[in-house]
Every structure is written in structure tokens, then in C-alpha cells.
Amino acid sequence: MDTIASLFSFITWPVSWVIVQFHKMYGAIFGPDTGWAWGLSIVSLVVLIRICLIPLFVKQIKSTRNMQVLQPKMKAIQERYKSDKQRQSEEMMKLYKETGTNPLSSCLPILAQSPFFFALYHVLSAIASNKKIGVIDQSLLDSARQAHIFGAPLAAKFMDSAEKVQALGASLTDVRVVTAIMIVMMSASQFFTQRQLMTKNVDLTVKTPYMQQQKMLMYIFPVIFAVMGINFPVGVLVYWLTTNVWTMGQQMYVINQNPTPGSKAQDQYLGRLLKSVTTHGEVRGKTRRNTVKRIVSKGPDRNDIERKFITGLAKLGLAAQEDGTVIKSDTAAAEAEGGAAQRRQQPKRQTKSQRQTGTAQAGAKDADSGESGSKTSLQKRDAAQDEKSKPAGKSASGSSRQAKSGQRKGPQRPKHPSKK
Template sequence: MDTILGPLYDAVSWIIVQFHSFYSLIFNKDSGAAWGLSIVSLVVLIRICLIPLFVKQIKATRNMQALQPKMKAIQERYKNDRQRQSEEMMKLYKETGTNPLSSCLPILAQSPFFISLYQVLNHIAGGRVVGVMDQSLVDSARKAHIFGAPIASKFMDSASKVESLGATLTDVRVVTIIMIVLMSLSQFYTQRQLMTKNVDLTVKTPFMQQQKMLMYVFPIMFAVFGINFPVGVLVYWLTTNVWTMGQQMFVIRRNPTPGSLAYKQRQERLRAKGKIVEDPAEVQAKEAAEAARAARQQPKRQTKAKRQVGGSAQATRSTAGSQQETDEATSGGSRETKAGKQQGGGKSGQRKGGQQRPKHPSHPSKK
């Protein structure tokens, strides 16, 4: 590996030496400030060079979010034909000009420099020359301490090795643990900010689940691998995490994903400044939709016991209502029958009273 990455060793060590020469004008050349700031400056220089790749990463991530519904439809349609599924996916990428690997470009581009710095610090810890660093520079770097921990020491180093670098094992482990915790927290916050503020929550896609999983996986990876990295590499890693967090905060605030929470907040800020004038019809439609949503009440879910009690009560009320209707109908019929009889009796009496038997004329008496 030293033969393959030899040119990168030279490049990384040369950059560190140049920054160290500058900071030696301000700090002691053997101090941790001079060497630590040299590593931080290396990170800043690399990240500035990677800004174009970061812009591509943002565009690729948004394109992937927009394509997730179509990708899911392809997976459902050809779930039993993996080859056809892959062909349709590649066709979709080609039609939309999307490259899934673009979202990984900054990480892939940093990897060679990260590995090179790791190897340079390992050579420094062993007192061996590396790249453009001669023996005097190597000895100076070995003496440099950051908060009491040598930049070439590791959490897993033995007490004798740490003592040979002029420190104690307790100091090294305390510093490495603090730096690993800060690395994990910065990575978690960066990923959480991406998930909660810069994702269109109206579209549920597998991409969101993947990002949510990474939000918890990356901090664990930092904790596992961090104990095997030299303090100088932890400085590099923590610096690049902080840079990524600040860079993402800037992008989310200035150019958020449409439909996301950050996008709505940006629109509100622009509206407050008078830079966005909305159509009155759109405002009324939005207010009507919000009012309808607020007025809509979702039915509350009841337990099985409550449903049974409610059903029994309803059945009882239904039975009582039916019985009441039956009684009312029966009572009404009786009243109608009775009234009919009374009416019939009156008419009969009237006929009897009104009908008079004709009086026969009296027969004249025989005279």
C-alpha cells in the first residue's frame, strides 16, 4: 500500500509541513497548537477543493428523492424479475440524468487523503520518516500534544508506548473518548437535521428510511473505529464533521428542498421581508383548506369492552324504541276503534231518534 499511496503520502505530508511552517511563526514549532492547526488546515483545504463535488451531491440527493416513487413502482412491477428490474432502473437513471454514486462523491474523494494521513501519523508514532518529512520534523511531531495527548497516540496503545511519547494512558483515553463523543454527536445532528428539515415529508419513500438508519449507524461506526485511530486522525475527522454540519446548515437555509420544513421557513422569511407576494386566491384556498383540516375530527379508537358496552346500549335503545312504537301503534288503533264505535253509536241513536213511525189516521167511528 505504501508503494501505491506513496504520492499521496508526499502530498499530505507536504501540505502539513507548509502549514506547520506558517504556524511556527506564531506558536512553538514543537507544540500541539502548531501541528494540530496544521491538520485542521489540511481538512479545510481539502473541503474547499471538494465544494463542487458537494454541490453535485446535493443535486444527486434531491434527484434520488424525486425518483423514489418511480423506483418503488418499478420494484413492485418487476419484483420477481431482478434482471428486468435492474434494466428499468438504469433506464430511469439515464432518462433523468441521475447518478446514484454522485451522493457519495465527497466521501469517496476524501478517503485517499484520510488513509494517507492515517499512515503518516503511524510513521510519526514509530519515529520513521515519511513523505517529505525528515527525521527532525518527525521528532517534532512526536513531541506535540493536544490537550495532553500526543497526536500519534491511540486509545488502544499500551501504557509503555504512551509513556515513550511523553504522556499518560489516562490523558490519552480521556482525550480520545471526548473527541469520539463529539464526532458522534456532530454526525448525528447533521443527519438528523437533514431528515427533519430538508426532506419532503409529504412523500414517504424508502430513501427516507435509509437516511434514518444512517442517522444511527454512523455514530456507532465512529465509536467502534475511533478507538483505533491516532489522536491526529480524530482531529481530522472531527474537523471534517464540523465542516459538513456548518456547510449543510448554510445550504438548508439558503437552498432547501421544495416541500420540506426548511423550505416553508425560508418562504415565510421571504414573505415577511416582502420578497414574495402571494395571489389572494391562493391565500384564501390555503386558509379554507387549513380551516377544513382543523374542523375535521377523526373518530377515536375504542377498546373492545367499550365497543361491546356501546353496542349493548344501542341495541337496548333500539329495542325500547321499537316497543314504544308498537305500543303507540296499538294504543292508537284502540283509540281509533273506540272512537269509531262511539261515532257509530251516535249515528244509530240519531237514526233511531230521528226516525218516527208514521201515525195511522184514526179510523172514523162507525156511526
């Protein structure tokens, strides 16, 4: 770690200068040799760095979302050019170029603050070794060595020996208890940050290997930080814990105010927005109007959550406009009621056993109708043959006249000779 930190020694001067300026301000309040003065100076350094990195954080959010959207296409390219790695790479780069996506953008905030992290590590290591560094002269060095946070010196580490800790004016037990608590808090904040990203701000309709990778990182990163944390000085732990808490809060704000389309967070956000519109009868706030504007512009490409929001507005008799506002609309309410009635009239979905029973009964009915049809056709054929076998001289009219005169139908029996 010391070797890596020495590579960023060129930035130790500005880092030490910023810490000293904050120390002057907090020293006037809490005292120059207190842990509060030096600890809050490190916290302020983190806040200043993270404020400067907000544009990179915005790029990170956009890049992460674009990567989530592109996962199905990337998977298709990998399957198509499975045996041609060069062509696969070319198609991937072409896809990134067409969509304006940079895979490294998701790592920019971490990469950008890494030099400051190692520079601070280098400064605190020099304080532990009683060496002047940057703008920290001997008087400031003595003050920093006397500063303790809950009994642990700024430059002490979890793995330090008892002799080294005693040289800094503290006990090994205090150092290990404080550093252990800070390491657990640092790992827990990292885990919670990744977890809320996976459970709330991921498009649930996209199931790709990227999701599994992010899930693995959710468990791997906290373990990595815990292992590395035992070699960090207390001041560096303060730095890293602060930046993790900042990241967690920053991400929580983004999830609540600008969630990923199709995610659980978007469902909750649009639910709150619909409740606000129900209460006030309008869309309040520029950010919310921009959200409604984006949903309207999507048209038929809206996801299920966005369609649910538009339907909710229609039930209230409101219609979303292209500028993000809503207006009264009787047509929208009628269409929503008609759609709901049509959905209610739809038959219930049958189970597999019911469908099989219905198919068997329909087959039996078809067999019975076929049998009865065949019998009817045979009867008709026999009747036609009987009709052909009758004498041609007889007709329907003759038979009717005979019936009227009282004569019996069919051949007549000859009279008895005595009656002639």
C-alpha cells in the same frame, strides 16, 4: 488499518508537504514544537481539501434530492418487475439515464477525501514509529513527536499500551481522556448532521423505504465511527472531527439557503422570505429572487408550502413575477380575500356518528313521504271512481242552479197524498 493506509502511500508525499507548509506558518506564531502548530496544520489541511470538494458537495446535494424524488417511481418498478431482476435493473438504469441521476454522486465527497484520510493516517503512524515519511525529515519528526494536544501526542491512540504512550512523553490517562472526548464529539457531530438532514431537509410528502434507510444510517454511522475511533491516532481524530464539523456547517448553510422543496426547512425559509418582503416591500438578494423565480415558473405544480407563500404575497397586495420580483396588485389581494371568504363559508366536516345519524333521519323522512304519497294516490283513485259512478245527465251547472233555487241536493222525498 495500516494495510489499507499503505495502499494510499502514493499520496503521502503531497499530504506531508501541505502539512509541513502550514506548520511553518503556525510554528512562527505558536512555536514549532507545540500541539497548536501541528494541530492547526491538520485542521488547515482539512479546510483546504473540503474547499476543493465543494463542487462534489453540490453534486451530492442534487443527487440526494433527485433520489428522493425518484423513490416512488423506483418502488413502482420494483413492484412491477418483482420476479424479473434483470428487467428491473434495466428499468432502473433507464430511469437514472432519463433523469440524469447518478446514485454514486451522494458518496462522492466521502470517496474523494478517503485517500487523504488514509494518507494522513499513514503519516501519523510513521511518526508514532519514529520513521521518516514524505517530506518529513528527522528534525520535523522529532518536533511532531514532541507535540501534544491537551496532553495527548499526535500519534497516540486510545488502545495504545502504557509503554508506547510513555515513549511519546505522555500518560495513558491523558491519552484516553482526550481521545474519548474527541470520539464522542466526532460521533455526535455525525449524528447531528444526519439528523438535521432527516428532520428538516427531506420532502415530507414522499414516504418511501429510502427514508427508513436514511433513518437507520443516522444511528449506525455514529456507532461505526465510535468503534473505529479507538484505533485512530489523535491527529486523525483531529482531522475527522474537523471534517465532520465542516460538513455539519456546510449542510446547515445549504438547508437555510436552498432547502429541499416540500421540506420543513423550505416552510421556514419561505416564512422568513415573506417576513422580509412584508418589511421591505421587495425581494432582496439575488438568491431570494431566484427562489421566487423558481416558484413562479412551477405554476400549478407548486407544492402546498409554495402555494401558501404565493397566497401570503397576495394578502399583502403583491404578485410574484417571472423575474423573481414582486409588484403591487389589487387583483391578487381581492382573489386572496375571496378565496378566504369562500373557505370560511364551507360547512364544517361532520363526524362519522353525525353522518350516520343524518342518513338514518333522511331514510325515515323518505319512508314517511312515501307513505303519505301512497295515501294521497289512493284518495285520488277513490275520488275518480266516485266521479265515474255519477249519472251522466247531471252537471256542475245543474247542481248549482238547484242550490240557488233552495232545493236540497240528492234524491227528493215524495210528497204526502193529502198535499197533492
